[in-house]
Amino acid sequence: MSPQKIANSPTQTCMRKMGMSQHGILEQLKQPKYEGFLDDFRQQSFAKGQLISLPGSANNEVFIVLTGRTRVYLAYEEREFTLCYLEEGDIFATHTRAFVEAAKDSSLLLVSAREFGQKVLQFPELSFLMTDILGEVLSSTLDIIDGLIFHDVRHRLIDFILAQANENGQQTDQGIQFHCDLSIEDISMLIGTSRQTASSLLNNLIRDGYVAREGRSRYTITQPEQLAALVE
């Protein structure tokens, strides 16, 4: 069974990939027909933990992640909720109600939204790509709302695990192995719960034999069909 096969729960194709790597935007922009598009972008480095943008900030910029990983999150008083992580090749804008921070040392290409818009006018085919990207971001936020409204935390954790496997899983003799270097605290902020709850739910899945964990960042779904069945 391929990892794709387990992705049949409606919320499962979702969690938290607003990233646009699948569009390979950097690759696309290297095509001769887009020559000049990236000229006005400036490159800037951010150290792990550094804030890239705040909600309500006046400057409205579009950025592409060159290296590293950035976290997009909502915050209220002491609480945080992670909307998504952006990886190499992902594109996003600073002008939202979300915070953006460097989750690892990161290097970005930035340009003002105004200049970006002018550029797209010069390369109108890119407007299709932009519409696709915004559509996917929107789709991800609808997935999040769906999860929050209709499903409990355990369901959201299982969705997260299945989505990770779906994205980078490899079939092995033991099951579907995938790599995920997010900490339990990171995961808890993605599914909207406390670190303690996320940890205890994950340990239950491990104890019940659905998932195995090797080291800090490697997991195997030992019973993929049964795990998917838990959220059907």
Next chain:
Amino acid sequence: MSPQKIANSPTQTCMRKMGMSQHGILEQLKQPKYEGFLDDFRQQSFAKGQLISLPGSANNEVFIVLTGRTRVYLAYEEREFTLCYLEEGDIFATHTRAFVEAAKDSSLLLVSAREFGQKVLQFPELSFLMTDILGEVLSSTLDIIDGLIFHDVRHRLIDFILAQANENGQQTDQGIQFHCDLSIEDISMLIGTSRQTASSLLNNLIRDGYVAREGRSRYTITQPEQLAALVE
């Protein structure tokens, strides 16, 4: 105090206006420079309660509401959650995980997303408008997530009331009067709770003197500052 003045809670500018009437898209499209843009749209009527689109349907269309009101909602088993209502001049797409139904008898202009994209290529300035619209839709969904994660139902109800007043409120001697023809059940599905809970919370706000209700669809916020302070 103008109705705008009370809109200082972060989530308050939000609830459930993904509609794009403020862009007056139909007005804009009547400009000579956009002549021909609407030519390939077909007009179609939907009776109150009729489904306009289902998640996962193959046809991917863009539509503009000419008359009436459509409801965009998520559903799971017996439960529904309303994302937004679209009114005259609002634009949306059918190709999302949401259901769209006619909340009143409605008339829409529809076109396939592919043709719509081709049209935008012919009128590249429209890509700015489209980006704005998608950005606003995205922003509304982030508001919803923010409300669901960080605020309880009472907070979301107050946000809803303040947003309604902000959108169509009139200052009167009694306070800020606004019109809202949504039923308590409609409102409960917008804020993600049961009809009973929404009704009891609204009655508490009325009993405590923050809000008065006249007839089925007219409300007055009698103590706007105090009401806004409840969610600060």
